[in-house]
Amino acid sequence: MKCQKCKVNNATTQVKRIVNGAYEEYMLCADCAHEMGFDNVFDTAMPDMFGGLVKSLFGTALPSRSQATRCPSCGSTYGDITNTGKVGCAKCYTTFFSELLPSVKRIHGNTTHCGKRPNMALAEESVANQKEDQIGILKTQLNKAVEEQNFELAAELRDKIKEMEGK
Amino acid sequence: MKDPVVISSRIRLARNLRDYPFPCRMDDKQRTEVAEKVREALKNCDEKFMFVSMEDVNELDAVAMVERHLISPEFANSKAGRALAVTEDESISIMINEEDHLRIQVIKPGMSLREAYAIADRIDTELDKTLHFAFDNTLGFLTQCPTNLGTGMRASVMMHLCALADSRAVSRIASNLSKLGLAVRGTYGEGTDVSCALYQLSNQVTLGISEKSAIENLQNICTQLASSELQSRETLMQSMEYQDKISRSMGILLTARLISHAEAMKLLSNVRLGITEGIIDDVTIDAVDELMASIHPASLMRAQQRKLSPQERDKARAELIKATLR
Numbered sequence: 450m451k452c453q454k455c456k457v458n459n460a461t462t463q464v465k466r467i468v469n470g471a472y473e474e475y476m477l478c479a480d481c482a483h484e485m486g487f488d489n490v491f492d493t494a495m496p497d498m499f500g501g502l503v504k505s506l507f508g509t510a511l512p513s514r515s516q517a518t519r520c521p522s523c524g525s526t527y528g529d530i531t532n533t534g535k536v537g538c539a540k541c542y543t544t545f546f547s548e549l550l551p552s553v554k555r556i557h558g559n560t561t562h563c564g565k566r567p568n569m570a571l572a573e574e575s576v577a578n579q580k581e582d583q584i585g586i587l588k589t590q591l592n593k594a595v596e597e598q599n600f601e602l603a604a605e606l607r608d609k610i611k612e613m614e615g616k
Numbered sequence: 617m618k619d620p621v622v623i624s625s626r627i628r629l630a631r632n633l634r635d636y637p638f639p640c641r642m643d644d645k646q647r648t649e650v651a652e653k654v655r656e657a658l659k660n661c662d663e664k665f666m667f668v669s670m671e672d673v674n675e676l677d678a679v680a681m682v683e684r685h686l687i688s689p690e691f692a693n694s695k696a697g698r699a700l701a702v703t704e705d706e707s708i709s710i711m712i713n714e715e716d717h718l719r720i721q722v723i724k725p726g727m728s729l730r731e732a733y734a735i736a737d738r739i740d741t742e743l744d745k746t747l748h749f750a751f752d753n754t755l756g757f758l759t760q761c762p763t764n765l766g767t768g769m770r771a772s773v774m775m776h777l778c779a780l781a782d783s784r785a786v787s788r789i790a791s792n793l794s795k796l797g798l799a800v801r802g803t804y805g806e807g808t809d810v811s812c813a814l815y816q817l818s819n820q821v822t823l824g825i826s827e828k829s830a831i832e833n834l835q836n837i838c839t840q841l842a843s844s845e846l847q848s849r850e851t852l853m854q855s856m857e858y859q860d861k862i863s864r865s866m867g868i869l870l871t872a873r874l875i876s877h878a879e880a881m882k883l884l885s886n887v888r889l890g891i892t893e894g895i896i897d898d899v900t901i902d903a904v905d906e907l908m909a910s911i912h913p914a915s916l917m918r919a920q921q922r923k924l925s926p927q928e929r930d931k932a933r934a935e936l937i938k939a940t941l942r
Contacts, residue, residue: 465689474693523637538637539750539758553755553762558797559824562756564767565737567744579752 452478520544521585543582584613618901619726620892621842623774623814626685626723627732629740630716630759630768634750638760639713647697651712654701657746658710661739663703665710670695676923679914685723687711708735716759716768718743727838729771729831736769737827756823766823771831773838778813778889779848780841786815789841797821798837812881812908817841853893862890866899869937874930880911880937887941903940911936 452460458478465474519526525537527545536542542549554560587610594603632638633653636646651669658665670678670691678692686706691698691714701710711719720739722732743749750758756766764770780786790800797820817838819830852858865886869875875883888904890896910919911933917924924932 465693523641525641533640535640535760536638536758536762537641539632539634539752542752542755542758549762553765553823556763557766557821557823559766559821561754561824562752562766563824564756564769564826564828565740566753567741567749567751 450476452476452481454478454481540582543579544586580613584610587613619842620901621775621777621845622727622838623776623905624723624725625727625729625732626721626772626774627729627736628722628770628772629718629720629736630757630764630770631718631720631740631743631747632716632750632758632760633747634758635748636717639715639717640760642697642713644697647713650717651697651699653747654710654712654718654743655699657743658701660746661742663708663739665701665703665708668700668702670698670700673700676914676917680912680918683912683915684909686721688714690714708739710739715761716764718747727773727835729773729835733769733771733827733831763820764822766821767825767827767830769822769827769830770818771834772816772818773834774814774816775838775841775845776813776885776888777815777841777845778885779852780845781813781815782852783848785848793817793837794820796833796837797825798834812885814881814885814908849889849893853895859895862886862893862895866890866896866941869941872934872937874927875934875937876930877911877913877933880933881908884908884937899941907937907940 450460452458453475454477458480460476461479462477462482463474464477464482520537520541521544522540523538525541527548530536530541530545530549536549550560587606591603591606591610594600594606633650636642636650639647642650655667658667673681673695675692678687678695681687681700682689682692684706686702686709687700688711691700691711697713699712701712702708707723709721711721720736720743722736722739724732740749752758757764757768759765759768777786780789786800793800799818799820801816801818802814817834819825819834821830825833865883869880869883869887884904884907887896887899888901888908891899891901891904909915913924913929916929916932916936919936920932
Protein backbone atom coordinates (compact mmCIF):
# COMPACT_ATOMS: atom_id res chain seq x y z
CA MET A 450 0.00 0.00 0.00
CA LYS A 451 1.25 3.49 -0.89
CA CYS A 452 1.61 6.27 1.65
CA GLN A 453 -1.59 8.33 1.70
CA LYS A 454 0.31 11.60 2.00
CA CYS A 455 3.13 11.49 -0.56
CA LYS A 456 1.54 8.66 -2.58
CA VAL A 457 5.06 7.56 -3.61
CA ASN A 458 6.66 5.46 -0.90
CA ASN A 459 5.28 2.30 0.64
CA ALA A 460 3.26 2.90 3.79
CA THR A 461 4.82 1.47 6.92
CA THR A 462 3.12 3.42 9.71
CA GLN A 463 -0.52 3.16 10.60
CA VAL A 464 -1.92 6.22 12.35
CA LYS A 465 -5.15 6.06 14.30
CA ARG A 466 -6.59 9.05 16.05
CA ILE A 467 -9.76 10.75 17.13
CA VAL A 468 -10.29 14.29 15.89
CA ASN A 469 -13.42 16.22 16.87
CA GLY A 470 -15.13 13.02 17.87
CA ALA A 471 -14.50 11.25 14.57
CA TYR A 472 -12.19 8.28 14.21
CA GLU A 473 -9.48 8.60 11.55
CA GLU A 474 -7.09 6.01 10.31
CA TYR A 475 -4.45 6.36 7.65
CA MET A 476 -1.23 4.81 6.39
CA LEU A 477 1.99 6.77 6.03
CA CYS A 478 5.53 6.09 4.87
CA ALA A 479 8.35 6.51 7.39
CA ASP A 480 9.36 9.93 6.00
CA CYS A 481 5.89 11.43 6.09
CA ALA A 482 5.24 9.92 9.52
CA HIS A 483 8.42 11.54 10.78
CA GLU A 484 7.55 14.85 9.15
CA MET A 485 4.14 14.83 10.83
CA GLY A 486 5.64 13.89 14.18
CA PHE A 487 4.03 10.45 14.31
CA ASP A 488 7.18 8.42 14.63
CA ASN A 489 7.45 7.93 18.34
CA VAL A 490 4.56 9.53 20.18
CA PHE A 491 2.06 6.86 19.23
CA ASP A 492 1.57 3.61 21.06
CA THR A 493 0.53 2.04 17.79
CA ALA A 494 4.08 2.55 16.49
CA MET A 495 5.28 0.13 19.15
CA PRO A 496 4.77 -3.17 17.30
CA ASP A 497 6.90 -1.97 14.38
CA MET A 498 9.53 -0.74 16.75
CA PHE A 499 9.51 -4.05 18.54
CA GLY A 500 9.66 -5.99 15.30
CA GLY A 501 12.60 -3.92 14.15
CA LEU A 502 14.21 -4.35 17.52
CA VAL A 503 14.01 -8.11 17.43
CA LYS A 504 15.34 -8.24 13.89
CA SER A 505 18.24 -5.93 14.63
CA LEU A 506 19.10 -7.98 17.67
CA PHE A 507 19.09 -11.24 15.81
CA GLY A 508 20.98 -9.86 12.86
CA THR A 509 24.17 -10.14 14.83
CA ALA A 510 23.25 -12.58 17.57
CA LEU A 511 24.15 -16.25 17.67
CA PRO A 512 21.73 -18.61 15.93
CA SER A 513 18.80 -19.42 18.16
CA ARG A 514 18.90 -22.49 20.39
CA SER A 515 15.35 -23.70 20.07
CA GLN A 516 14.75 -24.76 16.50
CA ALA A 517 11.01 -25.03 16.80
CA THR A 518 9.40 -23.50 13.74
CA ARG A 519 5.83 -23.27 14.92
CA CYS A 520 4.18 -22.89 18.29
CA PRO A 521 2.47 -26.26 18.88
CA SER A 522 -0.47 -24.54 20.53
CA CYS A 523 -1.45 -21.59 18.31
CA GLY A 524 0.60 -22.19 15.16
CA SER A 525 2.51 -18.89 15.25
CA THR A 526 5.98 -18.86 13.71
CA TYR A 527 8.75 -16.73 15.13
CA GLY A 528 8.47 -14.64 11.95
CA ASP A 529 4.79 -13.93 12.75
CA ILE A 530 5.81 -12.62 16.14
CA THR A 531 8.60 -10.34 14.93
CA ASN A 532 6.52 -9.03 12.03
CA THR A 533 3.49 -8.11 14.10
CA GLY A 534 5.14 -7.49 17.47
CA LYS A 535 2.39 -9.71 18.87
CA VAL A 536 2.93 -13.02 20.62
CA GLY A 537 0.29 -15.59 19.68
CA CYS A 538 -0.38 -17.35 22.98
CA ALA A 539 1.09 -18.19 26.37
CA LYS A 540 2.87 -21.26 24.93
CA CYS A 541 4.74 -19.13 22.37
CA TYR A 542 6.77 -17.78 25.27
CA THR A 543 7.95 -21.33 26.07
CA THR A 544 8.40 -22.34 22.43
CA PHE A 545 10.41 -19.29 21.38
CA PHE A 546 11.84 -18.53 24.82
CA SER A 547 15.47 -18.28 23.74
CA GLU A 548 14.64 -16.11 20.71
CA LEU A 549 12.42 -13.74 22.67
CA LEU A 550 14.63 -13.37 25.70
CA PRO A 551 17.11 -10.83 24.24
CA SER A 552 14.33 -8.47 23.19
CA VAL A 553 12.58 -8.87 26.53
CA LYS A 554 15.85 -7.88 28.13
CA ARG A 555 16.17 -4.88 25.83
CA ILE A 556 12.65 -3.70 26.61
CA HIS A 557 12.70 -4.14 30.38
CA GLY A 558 16.41 -4.29 31.23
CA ASN A 559 15.50 -7.43 33.10
CA THR A 560 14.27 -10.96 32.48
CA THR A 561 12.97 -12.15 35.82
CA HIS A 562 9.54 -11.34 37.18
CA CYS A 563 9.29 -9.79 40.59
CA GLY A 564 5.95 -9.06 42.22
CA LYS A 565 2.53 -10.64 42.38
CA ARG A 566 2.17 -14.35 41.71
CA PRO A 567 -1.19 -15.97 41.23
CA ASN A 568 -2.39 -18.80 43.40
CA MET A 569 0.76 -20.79 44.30
CA ALA A 570 -0.68 -24.20 43.50
CA LEU A 571 -1.45 -23.06 39.99
CA ALA A 572 2.00 -21.58 39.61
CA GLU A 573 3.60 -24.88 40.55
CA GLU A 574 1.38 -26.71 38.15
CA SER A 575 2.46 -24.34 35.43
CA VAL A 576 6.11 -25.06 36.21
CA ALA A 577 5.47 -28.77 35.79
CA ASN A 578 3.61 -28.22 32.53
CA GLN A 579 6.27 -25.91 31.27
CA LYS A 580 8.99 -28.46 31.98
CA GLU A 581 7.06 -31.10 30.11
CA ASP A 582 6.60 -28.71 27.21
CA GLN A 583 10.28 -27.90 27.11
CA ILE A 584 11.26 -31.57 27.14
CA GLY A 585 8.79 -32.15 24.29
CA ILE A 586 10.37 -29.42 22.23
CA LEU A 587 13.88 -30.70 22.91
CA LYS A 588 12.84 -34.21 21.83
CA THR A 589 11.48 -32.86 18.53
CA GLN A 590 14.75 -31.02 18.01
CA LEU A 591 16.70 -34.17 18.83
CA ASN A 592 14.81 -36.18 16.20
CA LYS A 593 15.46 -33.47 13.67
CA ALA A 594 19.16 -33.33 14.53
CA VAL A 595 19.45 -37.11 14.11
CA GLU A 596 17.64 -36.94 10.78
CA GLU A 597 20.05 -34.28 9.62
CA GLN A 598 22.96 -36.31 10.97
CA ASN A 599 24.00 -33.42 13.15
CA PHE A 600 25.26 -35.74 15.89
CA GLU A 601 27.12 -33.13 17.86
CA LEU A 602 23.90 -31.19 18.43
CA ALA A 603 21.99 -34.43 19.01
CA ALA A 604 24.36 -35.44 21.81
CA GLU A 605 24.04 -32.04 23.37
CA LEU A 606 20.24 -32.22 23.23
CA ARG A 607 20.18 -35.77 24.59
CA ASP A 608 22.21 -34.67 27.63
CA LYS A 609 19.93 -31.72 28.17
CA ILE A 610 16.80 -33.91 28.07
CA LYS A 611 18.38 -36.40 30.49
CA GLU A 612 19.27 -33.60 32.83
CA MET A 613 15.75 -32.14 32.74
CA GLU A 614 14.04 -35.50 33.19
CA GLY A 615 16.34 -36.34 36.05
CA LYS A 616 15.39 -33.26 38.02
CA MET B 617 -8.87 20.94 49.67
CA LYS B 618 -8.48 19.15 46.38
CA ASP B 619 -4.98 18.43 45.16
CA PRO B 620 -3.98 21.49 43.10
CA VAL B 621 -1.71 19.54 40.76
CA VAL B 622 -2.64 15.84 40.68
CA ILE B 623 -5.95 15.27 38.93
CA SER B 624 -6.31 11.50 38.97
CA SER B 625 -4.51 8.17 39.39
CA ARG B 626 -5.01 5.12 37.26
CA ILE B 627 -3.96 1.47 37.47
CA ARG B 628 -4.27 -0.93 34.56
CA LEU B 629 -3.59 -4.68 34.70
CA ALA B 630 -3.16 -6.78 31.55
CA ARG B 631 -4.30 -10.40 31.97
CA ASN B 632 -4.88 -13.39 29.69
CA LEU B 633 -6.63 -16.71 30.15
CA ARG B 634 -4.00 -19.42 29.88
CA ASP B 635 -6.22 -21.82 27.93
CA TYR B 636 -6.95 -19.46 25.04
CA PRO B 637 -4.65 -17.94 22.41
CA PHE B 638 -4.05 -14.19 22.75
CA PRO B 639 -6.58 -11.91 20.98
CA CYS B 640 -4.49 -11.61 17.77
CA ARG B 641 -4.90 -15.38 17.26
CA MET B 642 -8.48 -15.83 18.41
CA ASP B 643 -11.50 -16.65 16.28
CA ASP B 644 -15.00 -15.28 16.87
CA LYS B 645 -16.14 -18.31 18.82
CA GLN B 646 -13.20 -18.03 21.21
CA ARG B 647 -13.83 -14.32 21.69
CA THR B 648 -17.42 -15.00 22.66
CA GLU B 649 -16.35 -17.78 25.02
CA VAL B 650 -13.78 -15.59 26.75
CA ALA B 651 -16.27 -12.72 27.12
CA GLU B 652 -18.84 -15.12 28.57
CA LYS B 653 -16.33 -16.59 31.04
CA VAL B 654 -15.30 -13.15 32.23
CA ARG B 655 -18.93 -12.16 32.62
CA GLU B 656 -19.59 -15.25 34.79
CA ALA B 657 -16.42 -14.72 36.86
CA LEU B 658 -17.32 -11.08 37.55
CA LYS B 659 -20.39 -12.25 39.45
CA ASN B 660 -18.05 -13.35 42.27
CA CYS B 661 -16.68 -9.83 42.74
CA ASP B 662 -18.01 -7.47 45.40
CA GLU B 663 -18.57 -4.74 42.82
CA LYS B 664 -21.59 -4.70 40.58
CA PHE B 665 -20.59 -4.53 36.92
CA MET B 666 -22.64 -3.55 33.91
CA PHE B 667 -21.71 -5.74 31.00
CA VAL B 668 -21.84 -4.17 27.53
CA SER B 669 -21.16 -5.93 24.26
CA MET B 670 -19.31 -3.38 22.12
CA GLU B 671 -21.23 -4.50 19.04
CA ASP B 672 -24.35 -2.99 20.65
CA VAL B 673 -22.68 0.38 21.27
CA ASN B 674 -23.12 3.07 18.58
CA GLU B 675 -20.13 5.02 17.31
CA LEU B 676 -20.95 8.21 19.20
CA ASP B 677 -21.22 6.42 22.54
CA ALA B 678 -18.03 4.50 21.83
CA VAL B 679 -16.06 7.70 21.13
CA ALA B 680 -17.55 9.31 24.23
CA MET B 681 -16.24 6.30 26.19
CA VAL B 682 -12.77 7.00 24.79
CA GLU B 683 -13.09 10.64 25.85
CA ARG B 684 -13.93 9.49 29.37
CA HIS B 685 -10.85 7.20 29.33
CA LEU B 686 -13.02 4.11 29.73
CA ILE B 687 -11.72 2.42 26.60
CA SER B 688 -8.88 2.85 24.11
CA PRO B 689 -9.41 4.41 20.65
CA GLU B 690 -8.48 1.07 19.09
CA PHE B 691 -11.10 -0.73 21.17
CA ALA B 692 -13.76 1.74 19.99
CA ASN B 693 -12.78 1.28 16.36
CA SER B 694 -13.03 -2.47 16.04
CA LYS B 695 -15.85 -3.77 18.16
CA ALA B 696 -16.36 -7.36 16.99
CA GLY B 697 -16.27 -9.86 19.86
CA ARG B 698 -15.30 -7.18 22.33
CA ALA B 699 -17.06 -6.30 25.55
CA LEU B 700 -16.77 -3.85 28.38
CA ALA B 701 -17.60 -4.42 32.04
CA VAL B 702 -17.94 -1.22 34.01
CA THR B 703 -19.16 -0.16 37.44
CA GLU B 704 -21.88 2.45 37.72
CA ASP B 705 -19.49 5.25 38.79
CA GLU B 706 -17.12 4.23 35.95
CA SER B 707 -14.18 4.07 38.36
CA ILE B 708 -13.58 0.40 37.50
CA SER B 709 -13.71 -0.83 33.93
CA ILE B 710 -12.60 -4.01 32.22
CA MET B 711 -11.96 -4.12 28.48
CA ILE B 712 -12.44 -7.66 27.22
CA ASN B 713 -10.58 -8.91 24.11
CA GLU B 714 -8.61 -5.74 23.51
CA GLU B 715 -4.85 -6.27 23.15
CA ASP B 716 -5.11 -8.77 26.00
CA HIS B 717 -8.11 -10.82 27.11
CA LEU B 718 -8.60 -8.51 30.07
CA ARG B 719 -7.52 -4.97 30.76
CA ILE B 720 -8.61 -4.18 34.30
CA GLN B 721 -8.61 -0.44 34.95
CA VAL B 722 -9.23 1.50 38.15
CA ILE B 723 -9.29 5.33 38.16
CA LYS B 724 -9.41 7.37 41.37
CA PRO B 725 -9.30 11.14 41.85
CA GLY B 726 -6.14 12.80 43.22
CA MET B 727 -2.97 10.94 44.17
CA SER B 728 -4.38 7.52 45.03
CA LEU B 729 -2.27 4.95 43.20
CA ARG B 730 -2.09 2.62 46.21
CA GLU B 731 -5.81 2.72 46.73
CA ALA B 732 -6.47 2.11 43.04
CA TYR B 733 -3.99 -0.79 42.97
CA ALA B 734 -5.59 -2.38 46.03
CA ILE B 735 -8.91 -2.52 44.19
CA ALA B 736 -7.41 -3.81 40.94
CA ASP B 737 -5.41 -6.42 42.87
CA ARG B 738 -8.48 -7.70 44.69
CA ILE B 739 -10.48 -8.02 41.45
CA ASP B 740 -7.52 -9.72 39.74
CA THR B 741 -7.18 -12.27 42.56
CA GLU B 742 -10.90 -13.02 42.55
CA LEU B 743 -11.05 -13.43 38.76
CA ASP B 744 -7.95 -15.63 38.68
CA LYS B 745 -9.73 -18.22 40.86
CA THR B 746 -12.01 -19.14 37.99
CA LEU B 747 -10.32 -17.75 34.88
CA HIS B 748 -6.75 -19.02 35.54
CA PHE B 749 -4.50 -16.33 34.13
CA ALA B 750 -1.45 -17.18 32.00
CA PHE B 751 1.60 -16.91 34.23
CA ASP B 752 5.22 -17.97 33.96
CA ASN B 753 7.55 -18.09 36.95
CA THR B 754 10.29 -16.25 35.07
CA LEU B 755 8.36 -13.88 32.83
CA GLY B 756 5.42 -13.21 35.16
CA PHE B 757 1.96 -12.57 33.70
CA LEU B 758 2.07 -13.37 30.00
CA THR B 759 0.80 -10.72 27.62
CA GLN B 760 0.32 -10.38 23.87
CA CYS B 761 2.90 -7.60 23.68
CA PRO B 762 6.18 -8.30 25.51
CA THR B 763 6.26 -4.69 26.71
CA ASN B 764 3.65 -5.64 29.35
CA LEU B 765 5.25 -8.87 30.62
CA GLY B 766 5.85 -9.27 34.35
CA THR B 767 3.32 -7.45 36.48
CA GLY B 768 1.26 -6.42 33.43
CA MET B 769 0.69 -3.24 35.39
CA ARG B 770 0.68 0.27 34.03
CA ALA B 771 0.27 2.92 36.73
CA SER B 772 -0.36 6.47 35.62
CA VAL B 773 -0.97 9.83 37.19
CA MET B 774 -2.65 12.75 35.45
CA MET B 775 -1.14 16.08 36.45
CA HIS B 776 -1.86 19.71 35.67
CA LEU B 777 1.60 21.16 35.06
CA CYS B 778 0.68 24.60 33.76
CA ALA B 779 3.53 26.57 35.33
CA LEU B 780 6.19 24.05 34.30
CA ALA B 781 4.72 23.94 30.80
CA ASP B 782 4.74 27.74 30.66
CA SER B 783 8.45 27.83 31.50
CA ARG B 784 9.05 25.09 28.88
CA ALA B 785 10.52 22.83 31.55
CA VAL B 786 8.27 19.87 30.77
CA SER B 787 10.18 18.56 27.74
CA ARG B 788 13.44 18.64 29.69
CA ILE B 789 11.80 16.84 32.60
CA ALA B 790 10.24 14.31 30.22
CA SER B 791 13.59 13.32 28.78
CA ASN B 792 15.07 12.93 32.27
CA LEU B 793 12.12 10.83 33.40
CA SER B 794 12.48 8.47 30.46
CA LYS B 795 15.90 7.55 31.85
CA LEU B 796 14.12 6.49 35.04
CA GLY B 797 11.74 4.23 33.15
CA LEU B 798 8.82 6.64 33.25
CA ALA B 799 6.92 8.15 30.33
CA VAL B 800 5.31 11.58 30.09
CA ARG B 801 2.54 12.09 27.56
CA GLY B 802 -0.46 14.24 26.76
CA THR B 803 -3.77 13.23 28.30
CA TYR B 804 -4.80 10.76 25.63
CA GLY B 805 -1.44 9.07 25.18
CA GLU B 806 -1.67 8.86 21.42
CA GLY B 807 -2.91 12.38 20.54
CA THR B 808 -0.50 14.44 22.55
CA ASP B 809 -2.36 17.71 22.74
CA VAL B 810 -0.84 19.48 25.73
CA SER B 811 -2.11 23.02 25.20
CA CYS B 812 -4.17 22.51 28.36
CA ALA B 813 -1.04 21.42 30.31
CA LEU B 814 -2.56 18.08 31.36
CA TYR B 815 0.15 15.44 31.43
CA GLN B 816 0.11 11.76 32.13
CA LEU B 817 3.06 10.13 33.86
CA SER B 818 3.37 6.36 33.80
CA ASN B 819 5.78 3.50 34.44
CA GLN B 820 7.27 1.82 31.37
CA VAL B 821 9.05 -1.18 32.83
CA THR B 822 6.84 -4.02 34.04
CA LEU B 823 9.30 -6.92 34.29
CA GLY B 824 11.72 -7.20 37.20
CA ILE B 825 10.06 -4.54 39.34
CA SER B 826 7.24 -5.33 41.75
CA GLU B 827 3.90 -3.53 41.68
CA LYS B 828 4.70 -1.93 45.02
CA SER B 829 8.10 -0.56 43.92
CA ALA B 830 6.76 0.66 40.58
CA ILE B 831 3.98 2.54 42.36
CA GLU B 832 6.34 3.99 44.96
CA ASN B 833 8.77 5.18 42.26
CA LEU B 834 6.04 6.84 40.29
CA GLN B 835 4.50 8.41 43.36
CA ASN B 836 7.86 9.80 44.52
CA ILE B 837 8.53 11.40 41.17
CA CYS B 838 5.02 12.82 40.96
CA THR B 839 5.31 14.32 44.44
CA GLN B 840 8.60 15.99 43.50
CA LEU B 841 7.15 17.20 40.25
CA ALA B 842 4.08 18.57 42.03
CA SER B 843 6.20 20.52 44.48
CA SER B 844 8.33 22.00 41.73
CA GLU B 845 5.12 22.90 39.84
CA LEU B 846 3.81 24.68 42.96
CA GLN B 847 7.08 26.63 43.29
CA SER B 848 6.93 27.69 39.66
CA ARG B 849 3.33 28.77 40.17
CA GLU B 850 4.39 31.12 42.96
CA THR B 851 6.88 32.83 40.65
CA LEU B 852 4.40 32.89 37.82
CA MET B 853 1.72 34.47 39.99
CA GLN B 854 3.94 37.44 40.79
CA SER B 855 3.60 38.54 37.21
CA MET B 856 0.69 40.92 36.70
CA GLU B 857 0.63 39.77 33.09
CA TYR B 858 -0.22 36.22 34.11
CA GLN B 859 -2.85 37.32 36.61
CA ASP B 860 -4.40 39.30 33.79
CA LYS B 861 -4.28 36.22 31.54
CA ILE B 862 -6.23 34.23 34.13
CA SER B 863 -8.91 36.89 34.57
CA ARG B 864 -9.26 37.31 30.83
CA SER B 865 -9.61 33.54 30.40
CA MET B 866 -12.49 33.56 32.86
CA GLY B 867 -13.99 36.53 31.01
CA ILE B 868 -13.92 34.75 27.66
CA LEU B 869 -15.36 31.54 29.10
CA LEU B 870 -18.24 33.48 30.67
CA THR B 871 -19.12 35.46 27.57
CA ALA B 872 -18.14 33.45 24.49
CA ARG B 873 -20.98 32.27 22.26
CA LEU B 874 -18.84 29.86 20.24
CA ILE B 875 -15.76 28.13 21.59
CA SER B 876 -13.58 25.38 20.16
CA HIS B 877 -12.43 22.43 22.24
CA ALA B 878 -8.77 23.47 22.11
CA GLU B 879 -9.46 27.04 23.16
CA ALA B 880 -11.80 25.98 25.95
CA MET B 881 -9.25 23.52 27.35
CA LYS B 882 -6.52 26.14 27.32
CA LEU B 883 -8.69 28.73 29.06
CA LEU B 884 -10.02 26.22 31.60
CA SER B 885 -6.41 25.33 32.37
CA ASN B 886 -5.77 28.99 33.20
CA VAL B 887 -8.91 29.18 35.30
CA ARG B 888 -7.95 26.04 37.20
CA LEU B 889 -4.62 27.69 38.02
CA GLY B 890 -6.47 30.85 39.07
CA ILE B 891 -8.58 28.87 41.53
CA THR B 892 -5.65 27.07 43.17
CA GLU B 893 -3.75 30.37 43.45
CA GLY B 894 -6.69 32.24 44.98
CA ILE B 895 -7.28 34.64 42.08
CA ILE B 896 -10.67 33.12 41.28
CA ASP B 897 -12.80 32.17 44.25
CA ASP B 898 -16.34 31.69 43.00
CA VAL B 899 -15.68 28.51 40.99
CA THR B 900 -14.57 25.11 42.33
CA ILE B 901 -11.79 22.92 40.94
CA ASP B 902 -14.34 20.10 40.69
CA ALA B 903 -16.47 22.18 38.34
CA VAL B 904 -13.45 22.88 36.10
CA ASP B 905 -12.32 19.23 36.10
CA GLU B 906 -15.85 18.12 35.29
CA LEU B 907 -15.97 20.59 32.38
CA MET B 908 -12.59 19.45 31.06
CA ALA B 909 -14.02 15.94 30.89
CA SER B 910 -17.39 16.82 29.38
CA ILE B 911 -16.66 19.36 26.62
CA HIS B 912 -15.16 16.83 24.21
CA PRO B 913 -17.07 16.63 20.91
CA ALA B 914 -18.63 13.17 21.30
CA SER B 915 -19.52 13.76 24.95
CA LEU B 916 -21.34 16.97 23.96
CA MET B 917 -23.24 15.20 21.21
CA ARG B 918 -24.08 12.32 23.51
CA ALA B 919 -25.51 14.74 26.07
CA GLN B 920 -27.75 16.18 23.34
CA GLN B 921 -28.50 12.75 21.88
CA ARG B 922 -27.85 13.88 18.29
CA LYS B 923 -25.13 14.65 15.77
CA LEU B 924 -23.97 18.27 15.84
CA SER B 925 -22.10 20.26 13.21
CA PRO B 926 -18.77 21.73 14.36
CA GLN B 927 -20.42 25.13 14.84
CA GLU B 928 -23.32 23.64 16.78
CA ARG B 929 -20.79 21.89 19.00
CA ASP B 930 -18.90 25.12 19.66
CA LYS B 931 -22.20 26.74 20.62
CA ALA B 932 -23.27 23.87 22.87
CA ARG B 933 -19.85 23.92 24.50
CA ALA B 934 -19.97 27.67 25.15
CA GLU B 935 -23.43 27.29 26.70
CA LEU B 936 -22.41 24.40 28.93
CA ILE B 937 -19.34 26.28 30.16
CA LYS B 938 -21.34 29.43 30.88
CA ALA B 939 -24.02 27.50 32.74
CA THR B 940 -21.42 25.70 34.88
CA LEU B 941 -19.18 28.65 35.71
CA ARG B 942 -21.89 31.18 36.50
